[in-house]
Structure formats: C-alpha cells, structure tokens
Amino acid sequence: MSAPFGRRRLTIGGARRVGAYVVLAAPDPGGPAPEPGQFYMLAAAERWGGGEDERPFLPRAFSVLRATGTDPPTLEFMLEDVGPGTRRLGELVPGDGLWVTGPLGQGFTAPGEGRRALLCGGGVGTAPLAIWQDALLASGREAPALLGFRDGEHAEGAGLLRDARVATDDGSTGHHGPVTDLLVAELDAGTPAIVYACGPPGMLEAVRALCEARAVPAQLALESGMACGFGACFGCVVPTRDGSYVRLCVDGPVLDAELLAGVPAH
Numbered sequence: 001m002s003a004p005f006g007r008r009r010l011t012i013g014g015a016r017r018v019g020a021y022v023v024l025a026a027p028d029p030g031g032p033a034p035e036p037g038q039f040y041m042l043a044a045a046e047r048w049g050g051g052e053d054e055r056p057f058l059p060r061a062f063s064v065l066r067a068t069g070t071d072p073p074t075l076e077f078m079l080e081d082v083g084p085g086t087r088r089l090g091e092l093v094p095g096d097g098l099w100v101t102g103p104l105g106q107g108f109t110a111p112g113e114g115r116r117a118l119l120c121g122g123g124v125g126t127a128p129l130a131i132w133q134d135a136l137l138a139s140g141r142e143a144p145a146l147l148g149f150r151d152g153e154h155a156e157g158a159g160l161l162r163d164a165r166v167a168t169d170d171g172s173t174g175h176h177g178p179v180t181d182l183l184v185a186e187l188d189a190g191t192p193a194i195v196y197a198c199g200p201p202g203m204l205e206a207v208r209a210l211c212e213a214r215a216v217p218a219q220l221a222l223e224s225g226m227a228c229g230f231g232a233c234f235g236c237v238v239p240t241r242d243g244s245y246v247r248l249c250v251d252g253p254v255l256d257a258e259l260l261a262g263v264p265a266h
C-alpha cells in the first residue's frame with residue numbers, strides 16, 4: 001500500500017525506553033496499514049532544526065516497527081540517538097506532534113514453498129523484523145529471529161521480537177560474537193531457508209555473502225541517506241550487480257540479495 005499524498009500530522013500517544021532505544025507510538029487515522037519492511041519519513045512538528053535562525057532538518061527515514069489495532073492503527077517506531085534528528089525525535093512525549101509521510105517503499109515477501117523463514121538483524125535493524133515476525137506468525141509460519149547488538153543495554157531491544165536468540169559484541173548477553181555466527185549454524189543445519197535481514201552494512205554484506213555461498217535466497221532491508229523518500233532526489237541510489245542502479249526508497253528498502261554484488265558501505 002502506498003502513502004497518501006502529502007504529510008500527515010500525528011500525535012504521539014506513547015514514548016518508552018527499551019534499553020538503549022526509544023520506541024514511539026502514534027495513532028495514524030489517515031494512513032493505510034503498512035506492510036512489513038516499509039518505512040516512513042518522520043519529523044517532529046516543533047523544534048525540528050538547529051535553532052530559530054537555522055533551516056529545519058529534512059525528515060528522517062524510519063522502518064515501521066509494528067502497527068497495532070485497526071481503528072485507527074497505531075504506528076510504532078524504534079530509534080537510536082545517533083545525531084540531531086534522532087535525538088529530537090527521542091525527546092518527544094505524548095501529546096507532541098509528529099509529521100509522517102508513508103508508508104513508503106517495498107517490503108518483505110513471503111517465503112517460497114518448503115522454505116522456512118530465518119530473521120537476522122542488528123541494532124535498529126531489529127525494527128522491520130518485528131512487524132515481519134508478527135505477519136509470519138499470524139500466517140501460521142515459524143519465524144525464528146537472530147539478533148546482534150553491541151552490548152547488553154542495546155540487547156534489550158531483542159525483547160521487541162518473540163523468542164529472539166541474541167549475540168553481543170562484548171559478550172554481556174547471549175553469544176559472544178557476531179550474529180552471523182548464529183546464522184551460519186542455522187544455515188548449515190540443513191533445512192531449506194530464506195533469510196530476511198536488516199542491520200548495518202557490514203552485517204548485511206556478511207549475510208549476503210554467506211547466503212550466496214550456500215545458494216540460500218535472502219531479502220535485505222538496506223539503509224542509505226534519504227532526502228525525499230519517494231523517488232525524486234536520487235540521493236538513495238544503490239549499485240546493482242548488472243551495472244545499473246536502484247533507488248532504495250522506491251525499489252527498496254528491501255531488495256533481493258541476488259540483485260547485489262555487494263552491500264555498499266554508507
């Protein structure tokens with residue numbers, strides 16, 4: 001489902017901390033329900049910029065973490081403070097205004113016959129996997145999740161999915177090492193799988209290469225700098241294996257791994 005024309009002003013209904021992350025919730029009476037893997041461009045309605053005499057920030061892209069209820073659906077977003085935009089969004093409290101444009105882009109597609117879904121994420125790449133796990137479980141499929149984080153505080157984000165197995169860089173929670181260690185064990189267990197992954201570029205490239213080496217299909221939710229979010233600026237292009245480019249905001253953010261010779265670093 002694509003976004004209605006223009007941006008909509010929502011009102012924050014909830015804001016909670018989950019370890020190192022903030023989860024915002026906002027009822028969206030004007031928008032269609034998102035599909036798993038789609039994203040929204042978000043901007044705070046007030047104080048969205050460097051100051052009185054400075055230009056406002058561009059909206060920032062966020063995967064939808066979850067959409068709950070129907071009348072209206074409440075959108076949830078998971079964010080980490082990495083700069084001025086995410087910091088400002090992380091300050092929002094119930095009653096504050098939130099501009100949204102979305103849902104945007106192409107999301108995940110269901111596993112083919114006889115393949116089991118394996119979800120693999122890192123950091124804020126957890127977000128699109130939560131709504132995708134909800135959809136897979138609701139359709140009667142299994143959806144085991146493997147999630148990697150830098151430390152125990154970040155690993156609390158794993159609680160946003162059901163029964164996720166965790167790896168941390170510092171070994172404070174779960175497996176000590178990259179989440180791809182857990183993925184290799186699952187892939188080599190022998191059951192035909194399809195991997196759905198989202199996370200930082202290095203992790204996604206490792207997932208892509210592991211799957212390619214084993215002829216396992218994968219769908220990767222990529223990130224890139226996005227200025228518009230709807231195909232107009234070409235700021236989000238990613239090179240493909242055949243020498244052309246795709247715009248991540250309209251052709252992605254979820255791409256079939258076989259389209260890519262590699263996952264570009266930011």
Ligand SMILES: Cc1cc2nc3c(=O)[nH]c(=O)nc-3n(C[C@H](O)[C@H](O)[C@H](O)COP(=O)(O)OP(=O)(O)OC[C@H]3O[C@@H](n4cnc5c(N)ncnc54)[C@H](O)[C@@H]3O)c2cc1C
Nearest residue numbers: 060061062063078079080083084085086124127223224225
């Ligand atoms: C489709 C999509 C979905 C996303 N989903 C989420 C999400 O669910 N939760 C979340 O916290 N973040 C998500 N992001 C990343 C988020 O958009 C950026 O972290 C945010 O724009 C940073 O804004 P800022 O002003 O806080 O920091 P900035 O000052 O703009 O950036 C801080 C640092 O992050 C880097 N950066 C900025 N934008 C991006 C980007 N798009 N991708 C990678 N690095 C970037 C910058 O180079 C810089 O090093 C997503 C991005 C995309 C494209």
Ligand code: FES
Nearest residue numbers: 229231233234249
């Ligand atoms: S963000 Fe503008 S074309 Fe993709």
